Amino acid sequence: MRRYTRTLVAAALATTVVVGTAGWASGQAQQAVTGAPVGVEAWRGDGLPDPERMTPAQVAGFFRDLSPERQRELVREHPSVVGNLDGAPLRLRYEANALTLGEQYAGQQVLASDPRGRGQVALVYGDVSEAAHVAVIVPGSDIDAGNVKPLTDMAEALRRATHGRTAVIAWAGYTTPVGVGLDAATGDLAEAGAARLTRLTDGLAAVGAPAPSLFCHSYGSVVCGLAAHDLKAKDLVVLGSPGMRADSVADLNTSARVWAAKNPSDWIDNVPNVEFAGLGHGEDPTDPAFGARRVPADDSRGHNGYFAPGTRSLRTFAAIAQGDVR
Structure with missing residues (x-):
């Protein structure tokens, strides 16, 4: 009974803190960014496997089966996708994000970047x-x-x-x-x-x-x-x-x-x-x-x-x- 009472008091306090003018009222509602990377439509349009249907292990396997020349082509043609594919080789992701971001993060290793x-x-x-x-x-x-x-x-x-x-x-x-x-x-x-x-x-x-x-x-x-x-x-x-x-x-x-x-x-x-x-x-x-x-x-x-x-x-x-x- 004591624990139940304590929970009710804490819940009331939490509600007050969240909605009260002196509490957590300064935030702005946000919409979570989810889903496939920017540019995925063009990637799919080129007949490439859908990133949303691949696990990172499958992504890694896909890139292992490509020649180095084909890997570099994908970086050039679809940098915003390659740069955000978990499971892709890290060096390719860094190269792809460098192309997408230009001077914004010059000299830094960018593992992922989403402008949305x-x-x-x-x-x-x-x-x-x-x-x-x-x-x-x-x-x-x-x-x-x-x-x-x-x-x-x-x-x-x-x-x-x-x-x-x-x-x-x-x-x-x-x-x-x-x-x-x-x-x-x-x-x-x-x-x-x-x-x-x-x-x-x-x-x-x-x-x-x-x-x-x-x-x-x-x-x-x-x-x-x-x-x-x-x-x-x-x-x-x-x-x-x-x-x-x-x-x-x-x-x-x-x-x-x-x-x-x-x-x-x-x-x-x-x-x-x-x-x-x-x-x-x-x-x-x-x-x-x-x-x-x-x-x-x-x-x-x-x-x-x-x-x-x-x-x-x-x-x-x-x-x-x-x-x-x-």
Whole structure:
């Protein structure tokens, strides 16, 4: 009875926070970008296999059967498709996205780029094909192709902390919420993002990359929670999480190790950990009852401070990415 009462109180509080003028009312409704890459109609028109009917493993097999000359032809003729096909050779994706983007990301390794909506992009730091360890950073609200610096700062900080031994992917590959409105309090965008994130890890596996450690910030942890049972990952690390849409690590149904970090000054601690009538994201992953391994974060500051140089959280993230902690 006490638990039931507590749930009702938390649900009422969550509703108040979400719809109240002093709460999560500043966000704008977003439409998730999904489906095949831009340019797929022309690709299909040339008699090429439908990307929406191919798994990343099948995409990898398709490209393996092509001559190098034919691969380069496809890059030239269909760059927006090749650049976004999980399972395609990484070097071809980089080349294709360089053609599509021109000077916008000159000199950078762009793993994916989608101009629809607010724009999506995935940037790679290091050599994913040769690295012994790979990390993927999954961001939360407000990150898109036009506002990617907070995400790339995290990626660069993690790569430096591993002394360049871990390849890091800054993955702005889904439609994130804007602000802290209803989109941030519900799971719709996270569900669309989870499908894209799953395909990313399937694509990495298809090209022989190591199973990555995923670092999921804020709303990104909701994405990771919903995708957890399908992800080819060795670690799921959530930081500043509002919840993972699960009651416990066991509910995630993943073989990955699950870690959680939250510092005392993070405003996310004021968000009720409840899921009720589609609002909220469930239990706090840093609660001991959830069952995640705790990442020390007492010396990081605020909601975005977990990758700050010199913090225990960043040092622990680097150790997790490199498999140095058990």
